Amino acid sequence: MTLRIYNYLSRQEETFEPLHPGFVGMYVCGPTVYGDAHLGHAKAYITFDIVHRYLEYKGYKVRYVQNITDVGHLVGDGDEGEDKIGKQARMEQVEPMEIVEYYTRNYFRDMDLLNVRRPDISPRASGHVPEQIELAQILIDEGHAYVSGSNVYFSVASWPAYGKLSRRKVDELEEGARLEVDSDKRDPRDFAVWRAATPGHLMQWNSPWGQGFPGWHAECTVMARKYLGLPFDIHGGGLENIFPHNESEIAQSEAAYGGDFARYWLLNNMVTIDGTKMGKSQGNSLNIQQLLTGDHPRLSQPYGPMTVRYFILSSHYRQTTDFTDDALSAATRGYERLIGTVGLVRQMLARQDNVDSTVDPQFEGVRSDFITRFEEAMNSDFNTPQALAALFDFNRAVNTIINSQQPVSNGTLEAIDETYRQLGGNVLGIIPDEISTQSGGSAGLEDSLIQILVDLRAAARKNKDYAISDAIRDQLAEAGVVLEDRPDGTAWKITR
RNA sequence: GGCGACGUAGCCAAGUGGUAAGGCAGAGGUCUGCAAAACCUUUAUUCGCCGGUUCGAAUCCGGCCGUCGCCUCCA
DSSP: OOOEEEETTTTEEEEOOOSBTTEEEEEEOOOBSSSOOBHHHHHHHHHHHHHHHHHHHTTOEEEEEEOBBOSOOBSSSSTTOOBHHHHHHHHHTSOHHHHHHHHHHHHHHHHHHTTOOOOSBOOBGGGGHHHHHHHHHHHHHTTSEEEETTEEEEOGGGOTTTTTTTTOOGGGGGGOTTOOOOTTOSSTTOEEEEEEOOTTOSSOBOOTTSSEEEOTTHHHHHHHHHHHOSSEEEEEEEGGGIIIIIHHHHHHHHHHHOSOSEEEEEEEOOEEETTEEOOGGGTOOOBHHHHHHTOSTTOSSOOOHHHHHHHHHTSOTTSOEEEOHHHHHHHHHHHHHHHHHHHHHHHHHHHTOOOOOOOOHHHHHHHHHHHHHHHHHHHBTOOHHHHHHHHHHHHHHHHHHHTSSSOOOHHHHHHHHHHIIIIIIIITOOSOSOOTTOOGGGHHHHHHHHHHHHHHHHHHHHTTOHHHHHHHHHHHHHHTEEEEEETTEEEEEEOO
């Protein structure tokens, strides 16, 4: 079974074949670290985390590079705009690099919570200014960029292929109603490779053209090239950046270094909140932290990070994801169903009731059917909704087996657990290695205390003292521990 | 103005030519001391609307209506 990927360059699904067999180079546009990570980041980086994980599942050695944008790009258009990081630094009265450091840490913290595996390299734009200056110089030497004042602009007219990713016709770009004419540009379509710093600009570096800072497309071009070489296999990012950012990355790279830039372009679609665009300017921005704490007017409750991840994976990455409180609540239930079964299997496994290590042959058939369906789904452009559908069918089969009143061998339980760990854990990242009690350091003590209560209740039930047994159950439920009486004893799980 | 995406059951969401996955919610049943969980059955003769192509279309083509987005920093 071969992996097929929708390539935005060709606007078609293509068979994926890396340039160097067995190895994949992947670059994904990273965050600008001047604010907390929001839902858009969650969708984008969970998407490419899935790509990363599935490629490794397929046996590829992947090098995943994702930049940290920490040089100031402009808030507005034109020369008068303020540098975003500089602006935040001024507001918080700290050094720009403190802003960068603070939000970079928050970013990784939030991504860790969402079980997004870290990239192999997280290069910072500020650490690659010489490379960006070099890019500008090469473009000037090649006749694809020019100096105007202390700015360096890429000349779109000099590069006929400009527009090949976004399918915009270069000739028509001028008609864009909102393109403002920048006085230093020879052509309004041109974009900055290097910008002159205004006196108040906090982040600036020396260059052959004076004090300034890199244009906002330059870092991706030079860092992808530096760490992956050209061309590299996969370039990922958000669809809203297809133009001008991604388009300009390509043009710069191909004009400066020749050859192709990236071979497969994967772009995730955007998120909306209650059906409309999320954005700072819309005033409906929703941070990952707000989602996890429930501290937002549109949310009725906090949502667990795994629920959020499950929710994002329940629609395809090239579709928009609409965040609504109702949809998240439904996802919570669905996820609980899944994880409840996994937890039960692990509890049964821990008891070692049946040490038979053979695997039920009938289950083996269910399992291999599931793996086939799962892989087929993932092979068709990372179709996680289909993969999840297969997982739920597998889950139902597992529930049937473990509730069958027939003894289930340890071998079968281990095979079930292994399947969950492989596909639900390693590939989808929604089934953690440890679930049961989810209670931090005191887990051992907590487990013991709950078990004492469960045993007391069992004794009460034996005496048909249901007033006592129900009181124990109700009060535990109130405390967040739900009991389930099963033929083989009482199972419990912590719900908060 | 230019470009693009989407419209599938009450809700979320797969499916791109062969007769509608999965999840949530609802209904009935099994199990249970009662629950919970789980399992079984059930819930779209139909995929925004109107035409066309085809033996056959949610899927292709044309038109219309509606929603959202990009073109400006944004994942």
